[in-house]
Each structure stands twice: as structure tokens, then as C-alpha cells.
Amino acid sequence: MGFLERLREEQNRLVADVREEDDDRPIKWIVGVDVSYHGDQMYAAAVSMDKSDLEPVSVATIHGPVGFPYIPTYLAYREFPGIEAAVSRLPDRPDLLMIDGHGRLHPTLFGIACHVGVRLDIPTIGIAKHLLAGRLERSPAGQGSARPVSIQGRVQGYAWIPPGRSRPIFVSVGHRISLETAAKIVRETTRQGYPEPLRVADRISRALTKGEKRKKGVAR
Template sequence: MELQHSHDWNLSREEAIALQQSLRDKIITTDQLGEVRTVAGVDVGFEDGGDTTRAAIVVLSFPDLQIQERAIAHRPTTFPYIPGLLSFREVPAVLDALDQLQHLPDLLLCDGQGTAHPRRLGIACHVGLLTNLPAIGVAKSLLVGQHETVSDEKGAWQPLKHQGEVIGVALRTRSKTKPLYISPGHRISLETSIAYVLQCTPKYRLPETTRQAHKLASETPASELENLNVEKREESQLRLF
């Protein structure tokens, strides 16, 4: 996978903030995505007391949301935990996991913020910009901004505003549950982001992309996953002949 706008990851806090400021104007928040046949979710966690970053990615067919491909990557954690700079801690492992996929997804739903970020460059923006993949930020909690009360029915939403700017929405993906915070990551508009998140959330509060990636990361050892991917590649090759 060839990266766009690649940069060093060994940065100080001040250098990371400056980089976010320089990258934010490169984010595209209009629809520049083609036909979406696959969507993917990523779950990032930490092992060994935080010394190892783990990224799990699950690719699903769209719109029927059936699992197509899975990947897990581990790498040493090199950036400290600093709110607002989490992408510098998490993205390197995400890129490693994406590199393991045979086919990149048409749309990435990231468990985290997109433009709903103090410097408008959350993890969905960062991953989307580096990979040039359309991406959406789907966060379980509010990082920055304010919104009015969201009504209880599924599909209801309210604009999320910060410093006079609409940076995302608070979206009710399931009746009478806490809203999710949706914002564009790259190459997609806010309105289209809402539509895709709702289509990827047929039953539960979280999109199937997020649920399946978390399930994979929690339940499947990396060694077992590699065996599964080998078997899947062999099956695909057999179908070609």
C-alpha cells in the first residue's frame, strides 16, 4: 500500500500538533468515493501494559455486511497517551493491518473521531489521508463540541458544533441508547457519513464494522487468524481454476 503525505512517527507533542495543523487543510469533506462494495472497521487496543499496540481490521461486504477478510497487526507502542493525539499512538499498527489485506476496503469506519476533533484531524482523518481511503469517524464518546438533545428514535441526530463550526453530528443509531458521534474522515461528506453509518448499524448501537473488529481482536489469537487467512487465500485460488 502506497501512502500519501507520509511522515515520521517519532515526534514530540509539539511536533505532532504542528503536523495536525499542517495536514488538516488536506482533508476532503465532499463525496469523492465510488461504488461501495466493502466496508471495514478497525479496533485498536494495547497489550503488555501498553507497550504493544494491536490493530484488528474486519472487511465486510456492503450492504449485506458479511465478513470478507480479517487482519491483526501488533507493533511496539512508540507514542505516549495524549488526548487529541491518539492517532500518532494507534495509526502505525492500523497501517500494518491494512497492509495484510488482499483487497483494501471501499470505505473505512474508524472507531474514533474524524473532523470532530480540536484540530479537525482525528484518527479517521489521519488514516484516510495517509491511505487515500474514504473514511468516517464513529466515536462512542464526545471529544469536543456541543449539541442539542437528540430525540430517542433511531436515525435522529443533532449537529455537533465547536467554535461556531459544525464538525459532526450526535447520531442515535438505536432507539433509547446513547448516541454515537459521527464525523467525516476523508473523501466523504457529513450527510453521506450519516447514511453509511446507519446502513452499517442494522441492529445494535455500534456498526457491524466496529462490532466485528472488536470481536476479532478480543477472541482470535493472531496465530489462528493467520491460519484462517491462509485457508481463505487457498480457497480463493481454487475458485479461480
């Protein structure tokens, strides 16, 4: 059996561990984590903020060699090492992790947000800019612009157009949270375009790669 087939087997095994019930503990520290690349190096940033004011409280960054290529539906095997390392450098354990990429909106119902959540045993939400799997349903009456996304007839996520953005973002459960709560928290943490923890994490991780370019004298 090939390498990717083995990884697919692992996904199909671990998907049974995903929990979609809300956690008991209240959510105070929300962490956004994102990864950027420069050549064969990856840079990850984890940003922790208090849910009540969305002000960054702590930041952790790492960089290291890229160990896996980008292959659609296997994103976690590329990004998990960086995510894990950055999150573990934070002074406090996150109450909730926001991941750039899908959770249950995945062909195996086990996208990177589920992968990170299960392996770190932390509640996670998947937030992505493009759809990978699933079908957009008609907007239900009353729901503010959020459209359900279904896989095999089951709602696994929502497409939502945040203020200040023209295209939707896609929200799905990663681990230890309900889809409704995930959607609510995404709305509450979005000021413009994308949830604040992810916006800041993205900005920081990308700044790290830019800094690397300057060091090496790459043209600007």
C-alpha cells in the same frame, strides 16, 4: 519547540488535505479497524465486509510493540502504525474505512479518522463513543434522533443513538466523504449499538489480547 508542539503543527498542516466531498466510486467494501492493548503490545484487526449484506469477507490482524502513549488529541500517533499494518494485509483495498475515534470532531479538526484517511488516501469515517470536542445542538425537526455537533458554530458531526444502545455515538468525516453520506452509511451498517464492521473488528482485536493472556498463564 517541544515534541507535542511539533505534532500539533503537523496536524494543523495536514488538515488542509482533508476532503469532505463524496468520492466518485461506489462503496462496496467497507472495512472496520480497531486496536486493543495488552501490556506493551498492540493488536489490530481489520475486517472487510460487503456493504450489501454486512457479512465479513476477509480479516487481517497484526500485533507489535506500542510505540506511543495515549494522549488526548494525539491518538493517531499511537494507533496509526497498527491500523496501517492491519489494513495493508487485507487482500483488497477498502472503498471505505471506519475508524474508532473522531474525524473532524477534534480541536484541530484533524482527528484520527482524518489522519488515517489522508495518510492512506482512503475515504474514512470517524465513529466515537465519547465526545472530545464540540457542542451538541438541538435536534432539528424531522431528523431521526440525530443531533448536530458543532465546533465554533460549524456542524462537524452528529450524535446518534443506535438501536440497542442508550448512549449516543458520534459520527464525523474522516476523509473523502460528506458528513451526510457518512451519517447515512453509519446508520445503514448498524444493526445494534455500533456499526457492524467496527463491532467485529473490536471483538477480534480484543480476542487476540485475551489469547495472549491465556498463553502467559494470566489469571482468568
